[in-house]
Amino acid sequence: MKKIVERIGIPTLAVTAMLVIVLITAAIQGQSLQTLFSDMLNRAGMNGLLVLAMVPAIKSGTGPNFALPIGIEGGLFALVCCMQMDLGGWKLMICSIALAIVLCTLMGYAYGKLMNCVKGAEMTIATYTGFSIVAFFNILWLVLPFSNRKMGWMLGTGLRETIQLDSFEAGGLISNLLAFQVGKITVPTGMLLLLGICCVLVSYFFKTKAGLAIYAGGVNPQFALAAGLNVDRGRILANILSTVLAGIGIIVYSQGYGYAQLYNGPMMMSFPAVAAVLIGGATAAKANCMNVVLGVFIFQGLMTAAMPVANQLFAGTDLSDIMRQIIQNGVILYALTQVKKGGDR
Numbered sequence: 001m002k003k004i005v006e007r008i009g010i011p012t013l014a015v016t017a018m019l020v021i022v023l024i025t026a027a028i029q030g031q032s033l034q035t036l037f038s039d040m041l042n043r044a045g046m047n048g049l050l051v052l053a054m055v056p057a058i059k060s061g062t063g064p065n066f067a068l069p070i071g072i073e074g075g076l077f078a079l080v081c082c083m084q085m086d087l088g089g090w091k092l093m094i095c096s097i098a099l100a101i102v103l104c105t106l107m108g109y110a111y112g113k114l115m116n117c118v119k120g121a122e123m124t125i126a127t128y129t130g131f132s133i134v135a136f137f138n139i140l141w142l143v144l145p146f147s148n149r150k151m152g153w154m155l156g157t158g159l160r161e162t163i164q165l166d167s168f169e170a171g172g173l174i175s176n177l178l179a180f181q182v183g184k185i186t187v188p189t190g191m192l193l194l195l196g197i198c199c200v201l202v203s204y205f206f207k208t209k210a211g212l213a214i215y216a217g218g219v220n221p222q223f224a225l226a227a228g229l230n231v232d233r234g235r236i237l238a239n240i241l242s243t244v245l246a247g248i249g250i251i252v253y254s255q256g257y258g259y260a261q262l263y264n265g266p267m268m269m270s271f272p273a274v275a276a277v278l279i280g281g282a283t284a285a286k287a288n289c290m291n292v293v294l295g296v297f298i299f300q301g302l303m304t305a306a307m308p309v310a311n312q313l314f315a316g317t318d319l320s321d322i323m324r325q326i327i328q329n330g331v332i333l334y335a336l337t338q339v340k341k342g343g344d345r
Helices: 002-008 010-029 033-052 054-060 068-084 089-117 122-143 189-205 209-219 221-226 231-257 270-279 289-313 320-337
Strands: 162-164 180-182 185-187 259-261
Touching: 002 010, 010 033, 010 270, 010 289, 010 320, 033 054, 033 185, 033 189, 033 231, 033 270, 033 289, 054 209, 054 231, 054 270, 054 289, 068 089, 068 122, 068 231, 068 259, 068 270, 089 122, 089 231, 189 231, 189 289, 209 221, 209 231, 221 231, 231 259, 270 289, 270 320, 289 320
Parallel strands: none
Antiparallel strands: 162 259, 180 185
């Protein structure tokens, strides 16, 4: 049993057990498990790429990417620019993803250079960098000359806090692609398929020469330098990949949610993503795509199922957000305190 616990990890076992308890409680309460499973799959698909963005950053040695809002803001900016041109449907999705890749590559390069200047304090600097970029874009959403009335306030200038994607025929577009039902459970095939493809591509990348160089620099920078590898360049490349995945991820998240959330919406989005990958068995120094898939399903499943269960158990109160914060921040704290020199638990 001790070996099983050490292999799987306490956070994974604890949160999985909690998810099972919540589902059993939901069944006793008479809630529809089919609806809960549908919501769990949908939320896992929406958040999958944001969690996957953690893998390149962790492998490079910079730790979990708490500056995820950099890529998120880049993706939102690309989405808003394409909506400004009144694109809709698949044109909006394809063009916004293409523009997000370009913008997030530039932003990821700048962020990677910053990480190379603050070695040893990456996670602290990343957190405040993410907060700062959100504040900067809050100003841009107000002052940039966006003129499409589908996005602006009825009176005055600036963009609304939430922009409805149904107005651009893009709400649920990827989610509903090849979607099917198993009984009353709806499977969002499009989002899950996209997550699977991206996981395969990321896994393949880290088996290439460039990917192995990044991983070697993250595990042992001194050895990598002695072997002639450019560790700083690898860290920059990894953070570019992480930022691009976050930019694409927020577009997928927005179409699944039905709204693009601006202003302070992206402020805390890095914390659930970090918690999910850590729940999947990753540490602050080691992660892979299996950790992403396992973690996002467990974490988002618990968050989805806990809300109706808690609301029914404690009528008149909403404990779902409190539970979310306790679980995600507790898992992050535990994982960071378990990191030993060399990256093992």
